[in-house]
Amino acid sequence: MNTPTPPPAAEGAAYLAPVGARIGHVHLQVTDLDRALAFYQGVLGFEVMLRYGDQAVFLSAGGYHHHIGLNTWHSRGGHPARREGAAGLYHAAILYPTRADLGRVLGRLQAAGYPLAGAADHGVSEALYLDDPDGNGLELYWDRPQAEWPRAADGGVAMYTRALDVAGLLAAGT
Structure with missing residues (x-):
């Protein structure tokens, strides 16, 4: 199946999705x-x-x-969703309202013996990564308040990937 390549945006006609648009x-x-x-x-x-x-x-x-x-x-x-070398959804993300909520779901995953593929502190958020039973990638995360986000010298967001304090996250969920 040939999918047409979208034309380049007209000069000076950049479109921005409206504030409030979301998945x-x-x-x-x-x-x-x-x-x-x-x-x-x-x-x-x-x-x-x-x-x-x-x-x-x-x-x-x-x-x-x-x-x-x-x-x-x-x-x-059928076959699992993710296959090596194939295009498709990398992961869907589920946003939890608080760190305690994310800690509780981590406890539930551990109690069920459900494996994580990874865990990270991104500065702006803390995230758990796993595959559902069909191989669909999931990110379970919570966002820190914007006032706590790391910033670059120019004021832009300075995300990073560091080890997640899993024990602290679990403790927050109890």
Whole structure:
């Protein structure tokens, strides 16, 4: 399939997405709906809002119509999502409101024996990295208040990647 290359932006006509634009939800193809549901509902704690038999389920945090959609429409019994050398989604990110909330979900992951692929302190946020049961990459994170973000000499954000204080994060969740 040939996808056309978008034309270069017209000089002086740069478009910026409006303030407040955001990604509203992620919808994932999974190979086994019950296994995916055991992870997203059972471990991460998302609430089922709507289920279409053994084909699809929509999950939420706090009663929103859905933050995560899962379906087996074209993937039941198929291969894991991530393959070496293939394009696709690197990860979806789930933002937790507080450090304590992220610490609690880390405790749940550890209690379930669920492996992390990584963990990092980025200065602006603390993040946990893992794959869901179908190999879809996830980042679970919380943002520090903007006033605490590291800044460069010119005032811009100076993100970094350092080791995460996992013990401190766990303690914050208790």
